[in-house]
Amino acid sequence: MSRTIHSDDAPLLEIDNLHTHFETETGTVRAVDGISFTVDRGETVCLVGESGSGKSVTSESITRLFHSPPGKIVEGDVRFDGESVTALDESELQSIRGGRIGYVFQNPQGALNPVYTAGQQIVEAIDLHHDVSSAEARDRAIDLLDRVGIPEAATRVDDYPHEFSGGMKQRVVIAMALACEPDLLVADEPTTALDVTIQSQILDLLRELQDEMEMSILLVTHDLGVVAEIADRVVVMYGGKVMERGGVYDVFETPKHPYTRALLDCLPGRGDAMEPISGSPPDPLDPPSGCRFHPRCPHATADCRQGEQPPEVEIERGLEASCLFYQSGYDADELGDWSYEGAGGGARR
Ligand SMILES: Nc1ncnc2c1ncn2[C@@H]1O[C@H](COP(=O)(O)OP(=O)(O)OP(=O)(O)O)[C@@H](O)[C@H]1O
Ligand SMILES: [Mg+2]
Incomplete structure (x- = not known):
């Protein structure tokens, strides 16, 4: 699978003075109000802060996943691999989402379509971005399910979402996000809905896959225990602003x-x-x-x-x-x- 890797050392993701506001009936919600940080190639950056600090809006802003209106990037820039993505139109953004940037959200239920099997959904994610035969795509889906730790992947590939437990569903979602070998995985509270044992299994999995695939991870969490376990660097948000950022050990x-x-x-x-x-x-x-x-x-x-x-x-x-x-x-x-x-x-x- 080909991908462009710039030879320079520029960060993979650069968020530069980003302002994302929502125009509502009661006024302008300044959800993200002038934040800057970067994610380097191969590193894990955690975005932390209390509820409402703007973590999810930040992660959604990278490929403008929020509804517009009411949401709008009113100032600042997001650059991915050296190129501004704030100026891209919806169809260009769609080719990045699920392609070079994969997303995993808190609720695996919402990310999976109940009427298609796990395999069909992973194959669809592969088909959207790559020109491969259906047999190749299916083999790749099985391989991905295997890599995210689903036992008997060759059989389970034909199971429907309801046939998987919560932790296994989230693994299927991660397999979908990884289907196109993203350069950046954006994971917004990926383990919050899961019990503690499954949480640490999923975090171990992300770490292993990151080493294997050399991808960067932007992990949104309010759980500082998770941060200590997985982050290279931390960005602390409060009220739509960045209060502090640095290496996890220093912070x-x-x-x-x-x-x-x-x-x-x-x-x-x-x-x-x-x-x-x-x-x-x-x-x-x-x-x-x-x-x-x-x-x-x-x-x-x-x-x-x-x-x-x-x-x-x-x-x-x-x-x-x-x-x-x-x-x-x-x-x-x-x-x-x-x-x-x-x-x-x-x-x-
Ligand atoms: N579509 C929207 N319309 C209006 N306000 C919004 C919208 N989406 C988010 N907001 C507001 O933006 C602010 C930041 O929300 P965001 O979801 O980014 O917080 P968060 O840090 O992810 O919190 P949590 O830890 O609870 O997930 C909140 O005040 C929220 O109410
Ligand atoms: Mg959130």
């Missing part, structure tokens, strides 16, 4: 943004708090001025309430945070010391 061991610290404090066995962050996330119809986290931040000063979200500052190599205390003229020491011995113990490296 977990010495988080810089008070929001990241608060999130990590909720993890069992971490920090003292182990309880949800008090207060509520911002209203995307009317987000607060200044830093979006200031109403819930224990360190917020009058300056944090003014103007716009502070620009991201590189604090250590590859670790950036959007917090006023790291800007020149402010004293980050006032945030106190927050580090966790043995943090990232569950992290991959």
Whole structure:
């Protein structure tokens, strides 16, 4: 199967100052409001943050999966393999979706058509993007089911979705997403609907397939345990903005943004708090001025309430945070010391 791989070291995916808004009867929902991050070839980036922070809208924005109207990319750019995809029309986007970019969502039920067998659906995904004979496509479907760990794949290929358990259904969905050997797999809460044992099996599977297929993964999750297990880098979102991003080990061991610290404090066995962050996330119809986290931040000063979200500052190599205390003229020491011995113990490296 041919695919174009650019020889340069440019990131595979570049999200650049992306703003995705929804025009609703009650006003403009600023779901994603100026975020930037990259995903390199072969790496796994996790997008984390509380419910409503804009993680799913970000992943949908890559190939404009949201309905438009009401959704619209109003500013910024998404580049995939060096080319802007924001300017592509629907038919061009369709050839990327399920082709060079595969998607896996939370609910496998919704992704599978109950009236077709697993094999028929995988064959269809292959047919859409590749010119192969039906016998070849079927063999490939069996091979994919086998690779995602479905026992007796040659028989199960003819089973209907209802004949698979929840975990097995999600494996079928992953097989469909992998049918075209995507360069990027976007997985939005792929294990949230599954029980814990199946969750870790699916994560192991993604990791194995990634090594085998050299693909990049953008994983959306609110589960920091999953992040520690699978991420190379982490992007922490809050209220449609990026609060912090960096290598998983750095972010977990010495988080810089008070929001990241608060999130990590909720993890069992971490920090003292182990309880949800008090207060509520911002209203995307009317987000607060200044830093979006200031109403819930224990360190917020009058300056944090003014103007716009502070620009991201590189604090250590590859670790950036959007917090006023790291800007020149402010004293980050006032945030106190927050580090966790043995943090990232569950992290991959
Ligand atoms: N079609 C839509 N119309 C209006 N608002 C929307 C639409 N889709 C998403 N939003 C809003 O955009 C914001 C971000 O939603 P998003 O689904 O990206 O959050 P999330 O971080 O994925 O949350 P969760 O962890 O619950 O999945 C939310 O306030 C949501 O209500
Ligand atoms: Mg979501």
